[in-house]
Amino acid sequence: MPTQLICPEAGLWTRRGQGIVGLPLSARPLEHSVSEPAPLPEPPYHVVVFTSLRTSDADGYGEQSARMLKLAAEQPGFLGVDSARAADGLGITVSYWRDEASIVAWRKQADHRIARADGRARWYESFTVHVGKVERAYGFTRPE
């Protein structure tokens, strides 16, 4: 299920390139799933790419996943997230962060640690995590 959260610091969003989507905060409450790419923060910022293959155990996964996305969005330095999982179980979640310190803090966050342990124990066959720094970004929105 694609889920997209938005930046709690509205001022960080900018329109770049050919003009990227980005509804005002008031139109995009944190728990509302919207199907469009996350707005582009101003580079540089940091990125975590989480690619995973799910097990067949679905019990509790959806709730935990939604809870973690909501919790992530409340962390200092959180800038946004895009997430998509295809029918065959491979999923990609890309989260954007203001700096490296905010990624480290999120990694240490207590509930998130427990959720990760649950994930390894029950929900994921395998996953990879790539952590990096975004130097440039652009986007496209179809003209109305």
Place this chain on the structure above:
Amino acid sequence: MPTQLICPEAGLWTRRGQGIVGLPLSARPLEHSVSEPAPLPEPPYHVVVFTSLRTSDADGYGEQSARMLKLAAEQPGFLGVDSARAADGLGITVSYWRDEASIVAWRKQADHRIARADGRARWYESFTVHVGKVERAYGFTRPE
């Protein structure tokens, strides 16, 4: 449709973290779709995150997408790709590259330029592109 290609330079793949999946090259021909996260290259390497929302025009998209994934995998510096599109049309493709120059070269590749123009004209409502450098990576594979 999740699609995963593999690195034409086998020596670049390494096992990191808790041991990541990575079948030998001989078992993973380039046109074979496999549903597992791409093997982890040795950092540092570069990443392109392409997040897109599709239009309802499906004509020719699947073929073009498959052709571009195959072509990307033939480019110098290509290290791997993960791709997933969910039922509601939001998709994420993350490709990994040895250096910035290989990303620039792929961007200039003639067939790829034409495909991108087609994408803007017909297949994408909107997209974002984030280009960055991966400094660390790790993975998990469920014990047998």
